[in-house]
Amino acid sequence: MTRQPTFETERLVLRPYRDGDRASFIALHTDQVVRQYMKGPLPLDVANERFKQHLNRIDGFPMSWAITRKGHDEFIGRVSLFESAAGGGRDVANYGRVELGYLLAEQYWGLGFATEAVKRIMEFALSDLSLPCIVADVDLNHHASRRVLEKCGFTWRSRGIDEHGEYDVFRIQGPAG
Numbered sequence: 589m590t591r592q593p594t595f596e597t598e599r600l601v602l603r604p605y606r607d608g609d610r611a612s613f614i615a616l617h618t619d620q621v622v623r624q625y626m627k628g629p630l631p632l633d634v635a636n637e638r639f640k641q642h643l644n645r646i647d648g649f650p651m652s653w654a655i656t657r658k659g660h661d662e663f664i665g666r667v668s669l670f671e672s673a674a675g676g677g678r679d680v681a682n683y684g685r686v687e688l689g690y691l692l693a694e695q696y697w698g699l700g701f702a703t704e705a706v707k708r709i710m711e712f713a714l715s716d717l718s719l720p721c722i723v724a725d726v727d728l729n730h731h732a733s734r735r736v737l738e739k740c741g742f743t744w745r746s747r748g749i750d751e752h753g754e755y756d757v758f759r760i761q762g763p764a765g
């Protein structure tokens with residue numbers, strides 16, 4: 589079993605999940621406002637299952653890091669890498685499409701934390717894991733998230749559509765891409 593690494597950035601620690609993160613994880617993933625651009629809040633049982641999956645991760649994807657502030661171990665959000673199927677407007681042919689996801693508790697929005705966390709995880713994914721590229725799907729009206737992606741070096745790639753409506757696919761390419 590390969591333990592996920594822990595990363596430090598200027599203000600954050602990105603670490604593997606702990607059992608004590610459960611209540612905060614579930615509160616965030618069942619929150620209407622936090623999940624408004626993420627296909628809505630998760631049902632409680634789904635949020636709980638997802639937490640267990642991250643807590644008991646063995647190897648490979650999904651990988652998910654708890655976002656905490658330096659000096660405070662409290663779970664305030666997460667940044668994740670997961671494999672998703674290529675198809676529709678999606679364009680990473682012949683490769684397990686690795687997608688980025690992130691989410692923060694509302695009181696921590698607007699402080700640059702998402703950008704700081706995503707930049708560090710991109711460095712890990714593209715350099716240490718040598719993934720050729722990472723994609724991120726984002727709602728057309730989700731300006732804050734689109735801005736995070738742009739600040740981290742993602743560029744618009746294509747437009748997709750699913751049962752929730754249209755979304756944009758952003759992509760970042762690494763040295764191996």
Ligand SMILES: CC(C)(COP(=O)(O)OP(=O)(O)OC[C@H]1O[C@@H](n2cnc3c(N)ncnc32)[C@H](O)[C@@H]1OP(=O)(O)O)[C@@H](O)C(=O)NCCC(=O)NCCS
Nearest residue numbers: 622690691692697698699700701702703726731732733735
């Ligand atoms: C999206 C989210 C992760 C952003 O986190 P954050 O830590 O506030 O993001 P950052 O502070 O790093 O950057 C946000 C950027 O968006 C900008 N922004 C915020 N609201 C905006 C708006 N309504 N219109 C345009 N830009 C906006 C900010 O000004 C900032 O850009 P700047 O640094 O150039 O000023 C956070 O709002 C969140 O967790 N939302 C709920 C979950 C979610 O939607 N996740 C993403 C799914 S794709």
